[in-house]
Amino acid sequence: MGKKYVYLFKEGNGSMRELLGGKGANLAEMTNLGMPVPRGFTITTEACTQYYEDGEKISDEIQAEIMHYVAELENMTGKKFGDLENPLLVSVRSGARASMPGMMDTILNLGLNDTVVEAFAKKTGNPRFAYDSYRRFIQMYSDVVMEVGKAYFEKLIDEMKEKKGVKLDTELDADDLKELAEQFKAEYKKEVGADFPTDPVDQMMGAVKAVFRSWNNPRAIYYRRMNDIPSSWGTAVNVQEMVFGNMGDTSGTGVAFSRNPATGEKKLYGEFLMNAQGEDVVAGVRTPQTIDQLKEQNPAVYDEFYKIVYTLEKHYRDMQDMEFTIEEGKLFMLQTRNGKRTAAAALQIACDLVDEGMITEKEAVSMIDPKQLDALLHPQFDPTALKAAKPVGSALPASPGAACGQVVFTAEDATEWATKKGAKVILVRLETSPEDIEGMHYSQGILTVRGGMTSHAAVVARGMGTCCVSGCGEIKIDEARKVFTLGGKEFHEGDFISLDGSTGNIYGEAIKTVEASISGNFDRLMKWADEYRTLKVRTNADTPKDAAQAMKFGAQGIGLCRTEHMFFDSERIAAMREMIVSKNVEQRKTALAKLLPMQRSDFEGIYEAMQGYPVTIRFLDPPLHEFLPQDEEDIAALAKEMKMEVGDLKAVISSLHEFNPMMGHRGCRLAVTYPEIAEMQTTAVIQAALNVQKKHPEWDLVPEIMIPLVGEVKELAYVKNVVVETADKIIAEAGSDMKYMVGTMIEIPRAALTADEIAKEAEFFSFGTNDLTQMTFGFSRDDAGNFLDAYYEKKIYENDPFARLDQIGVGKLVEMAVELGKRTRPDIKLGICGEHGGDPSSVEFCHNVGLNYVSCSPYRVPIARLAAAQAAIKAK
C-alpha cells in the first residue's frame, strides 16, 4: 500500500494540520466532537505537492483514491453524483496549513448540470433556489478555472437586475437565474473553448486541480512572502456535502468570532444573512444582520450555536472564528479556526485568557505574533488635533489605528504612489477583493463603501494591522473618474484625508499624530515576555531622541550608534568637508578639531539618554564622497566657502569618485589612511563618557568602540592601536580608571572566516548583517530590488534576504564566526546590529546560535523582546 492521500473527516483530527490543512484538521476535530458538520473528506497537502511533482497532474493512483472516497461519501449520505432522485452536491474547498483567508479558491454546489438542476428543483419544490445554486456553481467554477476574476459575472448579474428593475439579488426569480446560468455557461465556452463540464466527476477533478493550482496564484504567492509561509507546503482540498443557506427565509449563512476581533472584548460577535450562501456575507452583496438579531429571530438555533462557540473556544483555548449555515432551521458548522485579530485585541484576549485560567502566562507570550505589535508602536492621533477636527462621515471601525494620507482609488495606484513617490496613501474603494492585497499592504488606511466588519477589506486589514473603515454607504464614488463625495465635499486623487479605525470616523483633512507608548495589557505582556527572554535587546540609535524613544520601548543599550549622520547637519557639514578636502595632516587636524566638540556633545547626549546602559559607538563608515556635492552650482558655492579654486575642488571630488563605493574607501579603511579621524573620534567618545560619568557617579560607563568593515586582523590591530593610545592618555590625564572596549563589526565574509584571528584583537563582535548579506550574496541592497521580484516569481528566493536573515548561507558565516571567536576569546561579547535584529525569525536564529544581544531600530525593540522570549520558550 502506498501513501494515504485522502481522509474522511472522521478519520482525521485537529493535530493533523500539516497533512489535512487547518480547515480540514478542524473539520475533522469538530466532527469528532460530535458537532453538526456536513460530511466529507480531505485530500492531503501531500497530494498537492505530488500534483506539482507530477507536472501539474493528479496521478491515476490519487484519482482512484479520491473516487473511492466519493463512493464512501455517497454511501454515508445516501446521495449520488448526478442522480436525478437524490443528487449529491458538494463544495470543494482549499485549506492550507496556515490560514490564508481569501487567498485561494472555493467552489460551491458542485454536481449540478442541466438535468440535475431540474430534478433538484422538483425535489426541493423550490426552483428559484435550485437555479440560484446552479448559477453560483457555474460562476465560481468558471472564475476558479479561468482565473478571470468575478467582475464579469457580477456585471451580468447587475445587468439582469437592471433589466428586471430590482435592487437585490434575492429579488431575481427562477427564470432570471436560469437565464444567468445560460449566460455564464456561454461565457465559459467562449473563454475556455470547451463546453462547461456536465459530469460531476469531471467537475470535481477539475475543481480539485484548480484548487491545487490556486496555491500558486499571484495573490497567494504574495501572501506567503508577507507571512513567511514556504511554497513547499501545498494546500489540502476538502470535499464536503453541501448544506444550503439559500433555501429561503428560514435558511441563512454567517460568520462569527467568539470574542471581538477588533477590541478583544469577550462577547459573541458576528454577522449573518438570511437566504444567502457562502461568501455573500463577507462580499457585502447585502448588508448583513448582527448575530444578536439571530437571537431574536431564532433563539433555538442561536442557543445551539452559542454553546458550540464556547465549547470550541474552550477546546482550542483561543478565540475562534467560525462559519456556519442554517438550512431550513437546522444549524451546520462549516469552519472554525483561531481567529485573526488586531494587535490590541490579541493583547486583550491573551490577558483575559490568563485571567480566566484558560492559558498560562507562558502560553500568552507564545500566542502573540511579534510582528503584529508593530501596529501598536506607530503614531496615534494627537488627542487635541483630533478633537478639533470635524468628521465628514463615519462608518464601521473595522480595523483600528490612525491613518492619514493621500487618496488613491486603485490598489495599483496605492503600490505605485507608496513605492515610487514615497507617499502615504489611503485606499478608497467600493469594496476590496483579494487581488488588492499588495496595494492594501502599502496603504496607511483603507476606506470602503460596501462591506461589513467581516468583509474582505476588514479581515485583511486587521491581519495586516492596517487601519480600516468599511461600509460607508454615504460615499458616492466614481472609481473610473477617481473622485468621491462625502459630507458634501468632493475628494480627488491626492487629497489628504484621515481615518480613525477605532471610531470609524472619516476626516477630510490631515490630522496630526503622536508617538505611541507601552501601557496596560501591552506592558503586562511585555513583562511576562521579559521573564522568559535570555537574549538582550539593544537599539540602533544615532540621536538622543531615538535613544530616549528606544528606552521607553525597553531597550537595554545601544548596539549601533552611527557617527556619520551627525555630520550632515548644515552647521557641521562645512567642517566635515573642510576635513575631506584637506591637503595634508595639519589641515585635516585643524578641521577635525572643529568637529571634536560637536561629536563630543552628541555622545554626551546619547550617554545621558541611555541612563548608564551600554552604548556601542561605530567609527566613521561611509565613503567620503557622500559628504561632497555633485552638481556644478553646489560645487561652485562650496569652493567659494572654502576659499578654493573650483578646479581644485573638482579635482578632489573626482579623486574620491569610485566605481563601486560600497566596496571602496570606507569603514576602517578611512582610519587606516587618516588615523587622525579615529584619534578625534576616540577623544570625543572618551571625553564624553568621562564628563557624563562625573555627573552620574551611580552609572558605570564602559565605552564600546566599534571598528567597521574589518576583513583582516592586522588592520583592526592598526586602528585599535590608535584608539588605545589616545584613550589611555585621556583617561590617565583625567585621573580616572574608566574601562573601555574595542571591538569590530563582522560584515565582510573574510572577517567571519578568520574570526579566530580577529578575536585576538576584538573584545566584541557585532554582526553587521546588512553588509554581510550584501557581500555574501554579491548583490547590492540598493539594486537588488530591481531583479529580486523575478527571483520570487521563479521561486529561486522566497524572501528578501535583507529583511529576513538567510540562515543557510549568511547564517552559516555567523555561526562559524561565533564558534571561531569563542575559541580564541571564550567571553567574547556577541551581537547583531543589521536590520535583521528586529525580524522575529532572525531573532530566533540569533538566540539559537548564542548571541548575547540583538540590536534593532527603536520601533522594533518590543517586537524583538517578544520574539526573543518566544525563541527561548521554543528552544527549551
Ligand code: ADP
Ligand atoms: P475560505 O477559506 O475563503 O473561507 P471556504 O472554503 O471556507 O473558503 O468557503 C467559502 C464559503 O463557502 C464559506 O462561507 C463557507 O461557509 C461556504 N461553504 C463551504 N463549504 C460549504 C458547504 N459544504 N455547504 C455550505 N456552505 C459551504
Ligand code: MG
Ligand atoms: Mg474564499
Ligand code: MG
Ligand atoms: Mg472559510
